[in-house]
Amino acid sequence: MQEKIKAFMDEVRSRNGHEPEFLQAVQEVADTVIPYIADNEIYNGKNILLRMVEPERLISFRVAWVDDDGEIHVNRGYRIQMNSAIGPYKGGLRFHPTVNASILKFLAFEQVFKNSLTTLPMGGGKGGSDFDPKGKSDDEVMRFCHAFMAELFRHIGPFTDIPAGDIGVGAREIGFLFGMYKRIQNEFTGVLTGKGLSWGGSKIRPEATGYGTVYFAQDMLLTKNDDIDGKTVVISGSGNVAQYAAEKTLQLGGKVVTLSDSGGYIYDKKGIDEEKLAFVMDLKNNKRGRISEYVDQYPSAEYHKGKTPWEVPCDIALPCATQNELNGEDATTLIKNGCICVAEGANMPSTLDAVHTFQDAKILFAPGKASNAGGVATSGLEMSQNSLRISWTREEVDERLKGIMKDIHDSCIEHGIEADGYCNYVKGANIAGFVKVADAMLAQGVI
Template sequence: MAINNKYLKTVYDGLKQRNADQPEFLEAVEEVLVSLEPVIEARPEIEKNAIIERLVEPERIVMFRVSWVDDNGKVQVNRGYRVQFNSAIGPYKGGLRLHPSVNLSILKFLGFEQIFKNSLTTLPIGGGKGGSDFDPKGKSDNEIMRFCQSFMTELFRHIGPDTDVPAGDIGTGGREIGYMFGQYKRLRNEFTGVLTGKAIGSGGSLARTEATGYGLCYFVDEMLKANGKSFKGQKVVISGSGNVAIYACQKATQLGAKVIAVSDSNGYIEDDNGIDYRNLQLIKEQKRDRIKTYLDYDFGKNAKYTEGCNGIWTIPCDIALPCATQNEINEESAKILIKNGCYAVGEGANMPSTPEAIAQYKAAGVLFAPAKAANAGGVATSALEMCQNSARLSWSFEEVDSKLKEIMQTIYKNAAEAAEKYGHKGDLQVGANIAGFEKVCNAMLWQGVSY
């Protein structure tokens, strides 16, 4: 992957010089800019108005100290962030990640991706991301509450229902959102839809938990149908065992597939009889246990557990759905998947395939559903939660699911049409980048330059 357009290369080289210590961010930008070359050639007004220079720089970055007291009375200190990347089409929207790996590079990469993902949903939401290097694992509920309250005590100044609406992400589930929302409400003395992923009784949306996994399968299903294929009778391997993986497992099964493997950060299980999502719910949501305990139950008596999560991609399958984390499939893993007969990859996690892996997919003619399109179901449903909050309404599960399916079908259609329009028919990665970019670009041109 290399940038050939002179204008784009100049912008990227300058960005690389200024952000040399941010590899994840640079990787995400380069991937998008390569895709935009045909658009830049066709639309000279983009260079004239410095749209790309403005697009790759966040509108605002907030970084702050988070001090909290653990159960032993010891003061702990973490670092908090909010990257407000682009608000051309609506208030900033993106998750809050709580994980020791969180740093500015990762959040800028995620925030940059969020611009295009949110644009693709067709809903009026801009791109942002945030979080902290705090690790919720092993912490008591009270410790997590104290951290979340301290985190929100600073963040509340920078967010609002018409400014920036954060959501959950890795390490930030319903419990954490609840503590943050409670603190925001206390500080602002108002009950507004400032956070999404709330409890159902507090303004949350039905189907939000399922949305990213369901949306992934809806998008992949459209891609398969466009190529004369379907989920029916296919063997599916899914990495991860969080919400995305669990509900991708459910929806893929409902669409006729057999999910034969899932993983967590320690290892993976393989079950040729098929894996029921309800068993994953039991282990990961109710018991909060490791995936290897699947073998301790009657339903796991025919399963096999293997230490180390990367080996999951050596299992022969028809469809691979990486739903764990970024860069989990490298070039070698991609080659093994292809050799073993995998013909479709749908990304449920953010940027789970390296550029080298994606090059292997394309060279082999593997159907590829890129993350910013395929995993947009979560943020789409978050935006639907915002709609319900603004109108003081609550839609049924079926209503939300129906809207989600329609959104994912539209995302596929727009990505496919943009790819064909610019001479890259069938390349959904290029199509998604272009379709997401053009909407944001047009809004930036319309709004002019802020001095």
């Protein structure tokens, strides 16, 4: 079996050898899905996984825009339309200096499985630009977004490809992007999700990824007759996902002690309560400040510059920042310090070494394609509301989100239980996500 996996990865590497993040994502899937394919005749010999790792369409384009001083800047825009076997492409747009084809391909590949797990009719895609919104005025961000959409519009649509937000793309950016799309196409459609509530957005959408991650962690703990109440929780990041993961953790009785950004992390041994979290939300969302400013407001807290929070003892770890932020050494430290549960709020925040370390220790570990699927699930609910021209209440959306996360958890259990009773959530998520897409691809023929 290892020879089959190696041969597959050698072929993928020959085409994508300069894309390490993409190869990492494919390797994780191949390790669990290829043995499943070999054991199931319906999939064997059809090269389904090889077709799934090749994007249906990879679009790259120039984005020229003018800053407040009249200087012209040029960035690169992308849209990766990975797989549309079960529905139109769905996935976020990321504006960040680190964006490149490798990162977006790994995100799009993960998105295929994530969207499949939600059971909603959505294919997988991802896009973005190496543009950095930080330090830019609202007018500069608007001009960039309008220039970006002036090219992207020809490749998307409510029945073709429905982008959403991601890192660097929040309500402000979605508004500017939607405004330009509406102007060019002369129509008001649900072509973007993450919209404002007054113009087609869904309640709970900003909270959904963070809430969903915590719901998934709670479901994992329930398999051990345990829950979040009274647990110490370490969270990385301080953006949208981390903020709402912290909020839901507090609502379920957990104690959040860390948040972070690219500069370092804060540790508050007294716990980040509702008042302190409200300060962080205002600091990051409105003032666009740094997490280090937290200790100016709350001097009893500590700021650790240039470090990640995985050295802090905890019961639960929620990596909610970015890819590969948690390595094998970090995983060993977390386990040594008593961590019993890890649920990924970001996309692929744990390296392969870290994942294997968690699994070898038999602790509860959920990959992002399962535990952070709440965001895209609620985007799917927003699409439904747009199509039906209705608006569900906050309570209705939250209940639907909670139900979707439980269904994803149950699918992981179905395909992930091993001989010793341990649930390999990575295996379970990969196989459950693969089966739905693979069945659709087989039904549609070689396309």
